[in-house]
Amino acid sequence: MTDERRRTRHRDQGRRAEGMDPERLRYFTQPAEGTPHTRHRRRRSAQAPGTTGPIPGLTPATPPGQRATPVRIPPGGQIPQQPRTRPVPPAADGQTEARTTPRASRPAEPQPPQPAEPHASRPAERQSPPRRPVPPREDRPVAEAETDTDFIVERRPAPAPDRRVDDPRDADDFRDVEVPEPSSAQPRRLRAARTDTEVRALHDPGEDDGWWPGVDDVEEPAAPRRPRRRSREKQKQRRAVVAVAVVFMLALVGGIGYFGLKTLGVFDSRKDYTNAAGTSDVIVDIPDNSTLADFGRILVDADVVGSVRAFVDAADGRPISGGIYKLRTQIPASTAVEMLTDESATHRVGRVVVPPGLQLDSKTGIDGKVTPGIFQRIQDATTVDVNGRSEGVTVTQLEEAAANSTPEELGVPSWAKEAVESMTGDHRRIEGLIAPATWERVEPQDSPVQILHDMIAKSATMFESWGLLDKNNSGLQPYETLVAASIVEREVRHEEDAPKVARVIRNRLDRDQKLEMDSTQNYTADVTNIDVHGDAYKADTEWNTYRYKGLPPTPIASVGMPALEAMLDPAPGRWLYFVTVDTAGTTRFADTFEEHKRNREEACDNKLVSTGCQ
Numbered sequence: 001m002t003d004e005r006r007r008t009r010h011r012d013q014g015r016r017a018e019g020m021d022p023e024r025l026r027y028f029t030q031p032a033e034g035t036p037h038t039r040h041r042r043r044r045s046a047q048a049p050g051t052t053g054p055i056p057g058l059t060p061a062t063p064p065g066q067r068a069t070p071v072r073i074p075p076g077g078q079i080p081q082q083p084r085t086r087p088v089p090p091a092a093d094g095q096t097e098a099r100t101t102p103r104a105s106r107p108a109e110p111q112p113p114q115p116a117e118p119h120a121s122r123p124a125e126r127q128s129p130p131r132r133p134v135p136p137r138e139d140r141p142v143a144e145a146e147t148d149t150d151f152i153v154e155r156r157p158a159p160a161p162d163r164r165v166d167d168p169r170d171a172d173d174f175r176d177v178e179v180p181e182p183s184s185a186q187p188r189r190l191r192a193a194r195t196d197t198e199v200r201a202l203h204d205p206g207e208d209d210g211w212w213p214g215v216d217d218v219e220e221p222a223a224p225r226r227p228r229r230r231s232r233e234k235q236k237q238r239r240a241v242v243a244v245a246v247v248f249m250l251a252l253v254g255g256i257g258y259f260g261l262k263t264l265g266v267f268d269s270r271k272d273y274t275n276a277a278g279t280s281d282v283i284v285d286i287p288d289n290s291t292l293a294d295f296g297r298i299l300v301d302a303d304v305v306g307s308v309r310a311f312v313d314a315a316d317g318r319p320i321s322g323g324i325y326k327l328r329t330q331i332p333a334s335t336a337v338e339m340l341t342d343e344s345a346t347h348r349v350g351r352v353v354v355p356p357g358l359q360l361d362s363k364t365g366i367d368g369k370v371t372p373g374i375f376q377r378i379q380d381a382t383t384v385d386v387n388g389r390s391e392g393v394t395v396t397q398l399e400e401a402a403a404n405s406t407p408e409e410l411g412v413p414s415w416a417k418e419a420v421e422s423m424t425g426d427h428r429r430i431e432g433l434i435a436p437a438t439w440e441r442v443e444p445q446d447s448p449v450q451i452l453h454d455m456i457a458k459s460a461t462m463f464e465s466w467g468l469l470d471k472n473n474s475g476l477q478p479y480e481t482l483v484a485a486s487i488v489e490r491e492v493r494h495e496e497d498a499p500k501v502a503r504v505i506r507n508r509l510d511r512d513q514k515l516e517m518d519s520t521q522n523y524t525a526d527v528t529n530i531d532v533h534g535d536a537y538k539a540d541t542e543w544n545t546y547r548y549k550g551l552p553p554t555p556i557a558s559v560g561m562p563a564l565e566a567m568l569d570p571a572p573g574r575w576l577y578f579v580t581v582d583t584a585g586t587t588r589f590a591d592t593f594e595e596h597k598r599n600r601e602e603a604c605d606n607k608l609v610s611t612g613c614q
Contacts, residue, residue: 271306276335278328281386283349288322288440295320295340305333323440324349326384350442352381356560357489359523360402360431366529374434374558375399378451382444391444393451401448402427409449411457415469415478423553432486432555435459466561473569474506485567486555490519491578493585498566500589503573513576515545523556530580531609582606 284302286295292315296308304327305311314333320340326349327339339347354374362373372380375398382392402410403425407417416433423429433456442451463482474481484505492498508515522528524541537544543552575589577596581603588599604613 272310273306273330273332275330276332278331278335280329282327282329283324283384283386283444284327285324285441286322290322292317292320299327299336302327303329304331305336306330307333311336321440323351324443326386348381349384350381350440350444352377352439352442354434354436354439354558356436356563357557358436359557360428360434363528364526366527378442381442382446382451384444393444393446393448397448398452399427401452402430405449405452409453411453411455411460413457413460413464416460416482419479419554428554430456432482432557432559433459434558435462436558436560437462463559463564466564467568468564471568474502474567476567480551481567482559482564483551483555485559485564486557487515487517487519487552488567489559489563490522490557491517492563492587493580494587495562495566497578497587498563499569499571500573500575501578501587502567502570504575504578504589505567506570507574507576509550511576512549514549515551517545520545520552520556523552531611579603580608582608 282302282304284298284304286298290298292312293308295315296305296311299305299311300308310333314337318337318341320337325340325347327336327347345351352374354377358371358374360374362376363371365371375395378398379393379395383394384391407420410420410430412420412430412433420429420433430452435458437459439455442455446454468478468481472478472481474484476484484502487505488498488501492501505515518530518532521532521537521539521544523543524539532546537546540547542548543554543556545552573589574591577590577593577599578587579596579599580587581599583606588602590596590599600609600612603609
């Protein structure tokens with residue numbers, strides 16, 4: 001027993017002693033010879049709290065005398081009786097020890113001193129019914145039953161004398177023994193132990209003998225054990241679950257590792273073809289931002305190259321753009337790399353480049369050079385011969401789709417729908433609705449309507465992102481702003497001049513003055529010329545701003561972001577005229593016509609224009 005538990009047990013003993021009979025409590029706490037014991041509680045005089053003398057009316061205590069000693073009971077015999085101890089008169093010095101008995105009705109009279117007799121027993125206060133035998137418990141010792149006698153019957157098994165049985169209830173062989181009581185006419189019945197039991201005095205309460213039930217070491221009853229068979233089955237189930245989980249994790253890690261290494265080309269061979277001419281044509285679509293390994297896998301799947309490793313080695317880290325390519329099957333990896341990196345883009349399919357200021361129709365300059373229009377570029381990009389089969393769209397098909405398809409079919413935005421519908425039958429009604437950009441994937445298999453729809457819808461998104469709807473300070477409607485911006489695009493060679501040209505357009509419109517822009521007259525001309533002269537001024541077309549006031553019915557070219565932003569927010573000024581005076585694109589602006597004429601003379605001197613020169 002640890003010190004902590006011993007202290008707890010003694011505290012509980014103190015609480016249990018509060019309700020005990022004072023006579024029994026005195027017996028436990030006073031030694032036989034009257035010598036105080038250090039382990040027992042100190043005897044206190046019978047004084048009431050707050051008084052200074054002995055309490056009157058109490059019976060003087062009797063010396064304890066000699067302790068009872070264990071007596072061996074022979075087999076079949078009776079328990080010998082001990083002579084009763086008479087009360088001892090109080091000492092001469094007046095110091096008495098109180099010993100009260102519940103049966104005393106009045107204080108005992110003092111008696112002359114008598115020799116102390118062995119203390120055997122005291123009159124019983126009550127009759128206790130005999131206890132029934134209780135089967136022994138293996139988990140903890142059972143405390144001895146309390147009796148009204150001054151001794152306890154203990155058992156000691158005959159075969160093992162050293163083993164002490166503290167509770168008579170553990171025995172199964174009991175006999176009733178009559179013990180005559182001096183104060184009672186009826187004999188008191190006690191249970192006698194077997195022949196190997198002995199009677200002994202009570203033990204010191206300080207010992208850990210199980211005297212106080214619930215205070216000494218108490219062990220909780222052991223939990224019932226589970227059946228061994230069920231436990232084994234659960235162990236097998238747990239092992240099976242763990243095994244399945246381990247196998248699954250290994251398979252997952254192995255699969256991820258395999259595909260990762262395969263992606264890196266670790267398991268790929270260096271197989272490569274040798275015939276540079278190949279065997280047949282094939283169209284390959286490679287996504288943008290693809291790695292060289294991605295290129296290699298796509299080409300291997302299309303049977304263009306023999307292995308990913310061969311292609312990666314042949315590319316040697318060179319950058320390759322994604323897109324649609326026309327290649328040959330079963331060609332060397334080095335040949336495939338040359339086709340993909342050709343600067344002329346001979347093997348590119350569906351790649352349409354639309355620069356700012358480009359028109360739908362092709363135009364021939366005064367020098368005889370033809371500038372392919374948007375429709376022509378779409379035809380060139382989509383027309384491809386694949387193993388004798390032609391794919392792609394033509395200019396005629398595109399013009400037909402642009403002229404007669406509905407605005408919804410063409411992907412026209414809501415802010416341009418009214419103007420487009422008003423010019424049904426003329427393919428130029430979608431002029432300016434295709435933004436300048438590099439269109440990487442114009443599918444050869446798509447119809448003309450689908451191709452135009454995709455390009456116009458994406459262009460509308462671009463225009464709106466540049467601020468056409470929410471940053472428009474031009475005072476014009478979105479479609480009108482786009483038309484005016486197309487004039488700026490065709491008239492300006494340097495971006496810094498664009499806001500001033502936009503202001504000239506805005507000032508002339510405010511004055512209800514003709515725009516008189518050369519770019520609008522050249523829009524319908526068979527041959528474009530920067531020096532407009534003669535009958536060109538008189539051409540009867542809606543786009544000729546020398547003949548008609550206001551803006552033309554449609555934009556005259558594809559509008560880039562700088563020109564559109566300039567028209568959205570024109571520069572402040574009062575300019576009404578401007579002219580380019582040299583081949584470098586230098587532009588002069590004037591508020592009055594007289595100043596403008598002086599600027600034209602400079603252009604004449606530089607041989608840039610001839611009309612109106614002297």
